[in-house]
Structures are given as structure tokens and as C-alpha cells.
Amino acid sequence: MNKTVNQKAWFFVLPVFLLVAFNALIPLMTVVNFSVQETFGDNVFFWAGVRWFEEVLHSERFHAALVRQLLFTGIILLIEIPLGLAIALSMPRKGPWVSVCLVLMALPLLIPWNVVGAMWNIFALPDIGLLGRSINALGIEYNYTRQIFSAWFTMVLMDVWHWTSLVVLLCYAGLVSIPDAYYQAAKVDGARPWAVFRYIQLPKLKYVLTIAILLRFMDSFMIYTEAVVLTGGGPGNATTFLSIDLQKIALGQFDLGPAGAMSIIYFLIILFLSWLFYTLMMKDEAR
Amino acid sequence: MSLELKNVTKRVGVDVYIHETSLRLEEGSFNILLGTTLAGKTTLMQLMAGLDRPSSGEVWFAGRNVTGVPVQKRNVSMVYQQFINYPNFSVYENIASPLRVAGMAQQEIDERVQKAADLLRLTPMLKRRPNELSGGQQQRTAIARALVKDFDLILLDEPLANLDYKLREELRDELPKLFAGRKCIVVYATTEPSEALLFGGNTATLFEGRVTQFGPTSGIYRRPRDLTSARVFSDPPINTARIAKKGDRITLENSVTWHVPKAAGVPDGDYTIGIRPHHITPVSQGRDASVIEGRVLVTELSGSESVIHFDMNGQTWVSQSHGIHPFEVGSTARLYVDVDQSFFFDGDNRLIGQDNRI
Numbered sequence: 014m015n016k017t018v019n020q021k022a023w024f025f026v027l028p029v030f031l032l033v034a035f036n037a038l039i040p041l042m043t044v045v046n047f048s049v050q051e052t053f054g055d056n057v058f059f060w061a062g063v064r065w066f067e068e069v070l071h072s073e074r075f076h077a078a079l080v081r082q083l084l085f086t087g088i089i090l091l092i093e094i095p096l097g098l099a100i101a102l103s104m105p106r107k108g109p110w111v112s113v114c115l116v117l118m119a120l121p122l123l124i125p126w127n128v129v130g131a132m133w134n135i136f137a138l139p140d141i142g143l144l145g146r147s148i149n150a151l152g153i154e155y156n157y158t159r160q161i162f163s164a165w166f167t168m169v170l171m172d173v174w175h176w177t178s179l180v181v182l183l184c185y186a187g188l189v190s191i192p193d194a195y196y197q198a199a200k201v202d203g204a205r206p207w208a209v210f211r212y213i214q215l216p217k218l219k220y221v222l223t224i225a226i227l228l229r230f231m232d233s234f235m236i237y238t239e240a241v242v243l244t245g246g247g248p249g250n251a252t253t254f255l256s257i258d259l260q261k262i263a264l265g266q267f268d269l270g271p272a273g274a275m276s277i278i279y280f281l282i283i284l285f286l287s288w289l290f291y292t293l294m295m296k297d298e299a300r
Numbered sequence: 301m302s303l304e305l306k307n308v309t310k311r312v313g314v315d316v317y318i319h320e321t322s323l324r325l326e327e328g329s330f331n332i333l334l335g336t337t338l339a340g341k342t343t344l345m346q347l348m349a350g351l352d353r354p355s356s357g358e359v360w361f362a363g364r365n366v367t368g369v370p371v372q373k374r375n376v377s378m379v380y381q382q383f384i385n386y387p388n389f390s391v392y393e394n395i396a397s398p399l400r401v402a403g404m405a406q407q408e409i410d411e412r413v414q415k416a417a418d419l420l421r422l423t424p425m426l427k428r429r430p431n432e433l434s435g436g437q438q439q440r441t442a443i444a445r446a447l448v449k450d451f452d453l454i455l456l457d458e459p460l461a462n463l464d465y466k467l468r469e470e471l472r473d474e475l476p477k478l479f480a481g482r483k484c485i486v487v488y489a490t491t492e493p494s495e496a497l498l499f500g501g502n503t504a505t506l507f508e509g510r511v512t513q514f515g516p517t518s519g520i521y522r523r524p525r526d527l528t529s530a531r532v533f534s535d536p537p538i539n540t541a542r543i544a545k546k547g548d549r550i551t552l553e554n555s556v557t558w559h560v561p562k563a564a565g566v567p568d569g570d571y572t573i574g575i576r577p578h579h580i581t582p583v584s585q586g587r588d589a590s591v592i593e594g595r596v597l598v599t600e601l602s603g604s605e606s607v608i609h610f611d612m613n614g615q616t617w618v619s620q621s622h623g624i625h626p627f628e629v630g631s632t633a634r635l636y637v638d639v640d641q642s643f644f645f646d647g648d649n650r651l652i653g654q655d656n657r658i
Binding site: 192194195197198200201202203204212213216217 | 346349372377380381398
């Protein structure tokens with residue numbers, strides 16, 4: 014077969030290339046630029062090689078932030094995915110309550126992130142907040158600005174409140190797309206509800222769940238706004254996640270070199286873990 | 301062992317899905333539910349299966365009233381228009397699933413699955429998952445599942461509708477053979493009259509939630525009881541017109557007069573005439589041919605067949621004939637009608653009792 018070679022086709026690619034360059038490649042290259050140089054201000058840079066990368070990778074502060082980040086993401090995934098799935102399963106499939114449920118579910122997703130942080134900040138205050146006071150009234154000592162456990166508890170609760178809805182909506186969309194005939198066929202076979210879930214709903218939700226886990230993983234791994242507004246990384250460094258730490262280094266201490274190196278490492282970790290999740294969940298399909 | 305619907309109805313809110321219906325399906329019979337979408341085929345099947353309870357009336361099976369008995373206790377299987385299989389089971393496990401539920405021994409399961417797979421030419425695919433199969437193979441798997449156990453009642457709800465032409469033809473040929481010699485009652489829903497004619501057996505014509513006629517398929521095609529049954533069982537649609545009959549002549553609304561010696565026994569009066577499209581052809585069938593002229597609206601030419609839609613006194617009539625007859629759209633077509641093959645319906649749209657059929 015003869016292929017027509019037409020160099021003009023490049024012009025069609027050009028706008029996309031420029032756009033991506035402008036909003037992704039160029040900013041990323043700035044970060045790369047910082048990560049391999051040393052500066053003392055006045056826009057004077059010296060070559061630093063991989064020194065900043067070594068420094069970040071050996072820094073205990075980075076390790077601690079990474080462990081906190083992994084722990085946080087792990088906890089919220091373990092809660093939000095099963096909870097979201099359970100809520101989606103118990104939502105009505107038909108009737109007037111569907112829209113009520115959907116609106117209620119979408120509500121948390123519509124609130125700006127810093128407002129979510131501020132809401133929970135006040136809601137959980139031990140002296141005047143409804144949640145904080147109630148817990149203390151039960152005789153449990155609770156103060157998220159002082160106790161590490163309280164701070165984590167509040168942080169996880171806030172994230173679950175804010176983001177479980179996303180999992181619910183995704184799963185619900187997946188569930189309603191299963192044709193009725195599947196449920197009928199299951200009924201004809203005499204399948205119990207657990208079997209229907211295990212052999213019909215779960216396999217049919219596989220792709221949706223993969224997307225939900227990936228989205229929640231990436232978002233929670235990059236959590237910043239809500240956490241900063243709620244605890245500011247405290248008490249001490251107890252809730253200083255990677256993004257908060259990064260911000261402190263980059264804008265608090267203005268160490269652009271280490272911050273650049275950390276950004277790239279951070280990015281690569283997310284990329285690697287996302288790839289890992291995806292590959293593991295899709296490995297059956299590859300055959 | 302027969303399935304009997306006794307005065308069954310199904311209402312949902314104010315909507316009537318099935319008007320009072322009585323049907324008796326015999327052991328080993330192949331029964332076709334023929335009707336357009338929303339005619340009530342699926343609802344009727346669900347009532348037969350026990351997936352749904354009738355609003356009134358009773359369902360009897362093998363001399364026992366099974367009206368309230370749920371589907372899983374009835375030894376019923378169903379094949380759907382969509383290809384329904386367990387997504388993460390292999391083809392083997394999919395076919396074996398009804399036997400597993402029944403708690404059969406592994407050795408017998410093995411034998412039966414092999415047999416069903418052989419019958420449906422699935423043996424090389426037994427280890428694959430449904431999403432690694434073509435649509436035709438997926439539907440074969442679903443059909444194999446319906447055959448693997450000795451079900452009393454097998455319901456097929458437009459099983460070939462989602463398949464492409466070639467696969468549909470293939471499975472259409474195989475299906476009757478698969479069920480031949482079995483004791484089960486087969487019910488097959490379809491929208492296509494040609495499919496019903498190919499399968500033979502019995503046909504129930506459905507229209508707006510009513511079974512308009514039930515009996516041997518060819519009998520219903522040849523002698524529809526009324527205009528509705530004739531309409532349901534005709535594709536392209538049957539041509540109709542009001543006529544006045546006097547002696548051996550009939551006069552159409554546009555005052556065309558045809559000579560119909562065979563209708564001599566029918567009393568004089570006003571009727572609706574029904575003529576199947578393949579009894580109107582561009583080629584004269586000799587004898588005392590009846591002629592009709594009309595403005596051509598559409599011509600559909602396939603390799604071996606011409607379908608001509610033309611205007612007949614404000615109504616669209618259709619002619620279907622062998623060969624290629626390329627009429628110009630807008631031109632006037634001269635067509636020949638085999639009036640001897642036509643149906644006469646009285647004021648209540650009932651077929652007039654003359655036996656003028658082939």
C-alpha cells in the first residue's frame with residue numbers, strides 16, 4: 014500500500030503540542046532545572062548534579078512524611094472504597110428517591126476544599142465545635158490540636174466525609190449500567206444476594222472500581238488544602254504530609270534545590286504507584 | 301407435562317401489560333411468541349417462568365398450580381437478547397453453573413458440559429472467559445447453559461436479535477435441531493415473522509398485550525383469524541383496503557374493479573381486503589390478472605428481490621417480488637395482484653370463512 018506523506022499534518026499537532034508545553038512541560042522543566050542547581054539568590058545558579066536528590070532520599074524528614082502519607086492514603090482507601098461500594102449497593106435503583114440520594118451524595122463534592130477544611134476545623138474544636146464537644150462530653154478526651162491520634166482521627170473522618178461520595182457515584186453509575194437481565198438470570202439460577210454481588214456485580218464493577226481506587230489514591234496522596242486548613246501539619250509534624258512538607262521547604266525555607274528534587278521524587282512515586290495499582294488490577298485482562 | 305396459563309393478566313399501576321390470556325403449551329413443543337416490541341412477549345415469558353406474578357389468573361405446570369412458586373424452584377432456564385454469562389467464569393464453569401447449583405457429581409457435570417459444548421461447537425473455547433469470545437460464541441454459551449440440564453421449560457427471549465446477520469442465520473438453523481427430541485417446552489420470542497415460519501412449531505401472535513391467535517405456525521400464517529393476527533404475521537406489512545363486493549366482482553375505494561371468481565361464496569357487502577406484499581408483483585401472473593396502478597414512493601432493490609412502496613388511494617401499499625424491477629420514484633407502476641390469495645375481513649375485522657388458501 015502507498016502511504017501519502019504530507020508534512021502539513023504537523024500543523025494539526027502543533028496546537029496540542031504548544032498547549033501541553035505551556036501548561037505541563039515548561040513548568041516541569043523549571044522544577045527539573047531547580048533540582049539540579051544551587052542558588053544563593055540574585056538568579057545566579059551553580060550546577061549541583063544529583064546532590065539534592067541524594068539529600069532528599071536520605072533525609073529522615075522526607076522518610077517520615079512519606080510514611081505518614083502512605084499510612085493516610087492506606088487508611089482512607091480501606092475505608093472509602095468498601096464504604097462507597099456499600100452505600101452505592103444500598104441506594105435505590107428506581108423511583109423518586111434516586112435523585113434525592115444523588116444530590117445528597119454530590120453535596121460534599123461541591124464544597125471548595127478550603128471550606129471543607131475550615132468547616133471541620135470549627136466543627137471539631139473541643140471547646141465550641143459540635144463534634145469536639147460531643148466527643149468530650151462522652152468522657153473521651155479529644156483535642157485535635159494537641160493529640161496526635163485526635164488529629165489523625167479528624168483528618169481521616171474529614172476525608173471520608175468529603176470523598177466517599179465520589180466512590181459512591183462511580184459505583185452507582187457502574188451498578189445501574191448492569192442490564193436487568195443479569196439479575197433475572199441470577200434469579201433463575203437461584204443465586205443468593207451474596208452470589209449476585211460476588212459473581213455479577215463485583216466483576217461488572219471492576220473497571221469502575223479501578224478508576225475509583227486510582228482517583229482516590231492520587232488525590233489523597235496529594236492532599237494539601239484541607240489538611241493545611243484543619244491542622245497546618247500539626248500537632249508538631251504529626252500530620253505533615255508530603256505536599257505540606259514540600260510547601261514548607263519550597264516557600265517556607267525557600268530551598269528551591271531540595272524542593273525541586275523532592276517534587277520530582279514525589280511525582281515519580283505517584284506515577285509508579287498508580288502504574289502498580291493499575292497493572293495489578295488489570296493483570297487478568299492481559300491474557 | 302404441560303404449561304398452562306389460565307386467564308392470566310398482568311397490570312402495573314394503570315397500565316395493562318397482558319390482557320386476559322389462556323394458553324396451553326404441550327410437552328416437547330416449540331412455541332413462538334410473535335409480536336412487535338412492547339407487544340408483551342417478555343412479560344408473558346416472565347409470567348411463564350415465575351419471575352413475575354400474574355395480577356390475576358393461574359399458571360399450571362404438569363397438573364399442579366405453580367402460580368406463586370418462585371422461578372428457582374421451577375426448573376426453568378432462560379436465554380436473553382443480551383449475552384448473559386458470568387463475567388469471571390470460564391465457558392466451562394458458565395455451562396456447568398446450573399449443575400453446580402443442583403449439586404451434581406463432578407463426573408456427571410463433566411460429561412454433560414462436554415456434550416453441550418460439542419453440540420454448540422464450544423469445545424475449543426471451554427477455558428476462555430466470556431469477554432474473550434465473539435458475540436455468537438457468548439450467546440452459544442448462554443444457550444449451552446440452557447441445554448445442559450434437563451429443564452422443563454426453556455425460554456428464549458429474542459436470543460438472535462443482537463447477533464450479526466451471518467451468525468443469526470447459523471444459529472437459526474441449529475436451534476430447532478438442538479431442541480428436537482427433548483421433553484422440554486420451548487418458548488421463543490421474536491419480532492420477525494420469517495423467523496417464526498422457519499422454526500415452525502406453534503405460534504402465538506401478540507398485539508398490545510393480547511394473544512390474538514395461537515396454533516400451528518403455518519396454519520396461522522395461512523388462515524389468520526383476524527386482521528390483527530394477519531398484520532402481526534406479515535413483514536413487509538400486509539396491504540389493506542376497504543372494498544365493496546358484488547357477485548364475483550370487488551370494487552376498491554379508488555373504483556378499481558377486480559374479478560374474483562373464487563370469492564363467489566362470500567355474501568355481497570363491504571369488507572376489508574388483505575393482500576400480502578408478495579401477492580402483488582410487477583409481472584403478470586397470467587389468467588384473469590387484476591391490475592393496480594400507483595405512484596411509486598420508494599423502491600428497495602436487494603440482489604434478488606424488489607420491494608416497491610407505492611401510493612394506493614392515499615395509503616402506502618407494498619409489493620414484494622423476485623428479480624430486479626427498478627421503478628423510478630414518482631413514476632406510475634402497473635402491478636398485478638393475485639386476488640385469489642387475498643383475505644376478506646368483515647366489519648369486526650374477522651376473517652371470512654372461505655378456504656381459498658394454498
